[in-house]
Amino acid sequence: MAMERTYRVVVAKPGLDGHDRGAKVIARALRDAGFEVVYTGLHQTPEQIVQAVIQEDADALGLSLLSGAHLVLVPRIFDLLKANGREDVLLLVGGIIPEDDIPSLEKLGVARVFTPGSSLGEIDTWLESALDAREKSQL
DSSP states (O other): OOOSSOOEEEEEOBSSOOOOHHHHHHHHHHHHTTOEEEEOOSSBOHHHHHHHHHHHTOSEEEEEEOSSOHHHHHHHHHHHHHHTTOTTSEEEEEESOOGGGHHHHHHHTOSEEEOTTOOHHHHHHHHHHHHHHHHHHTO
């Protein structure tokens, strides 16, 4: 099934975590699935990430978090997206996220949390379906 249109996704590594292999693998898998992908690189501040979302006119933002700072960084990114009129961006989070923290992230508005063991196919299929559904609902 083809996407409704080509979606642009920013993949970002907020905070001080220096491990980005997973983010690069996800970025490549999404690109191979037909998404336009912008990877921001390591050590990005919430402000830098939101600026990238704005500049790239992104449809979705994928955050890769391994540092344990997700309950600090994700709310800050949500606040900045809202302050910049981009609360429409679909936010997904991946990485080392304790099961007990997932409901808190979802309550904030995270559309989906992917933990280790999620398949690349599961991620790109879910993202395509979620963005297509949003696109159809806006018609």
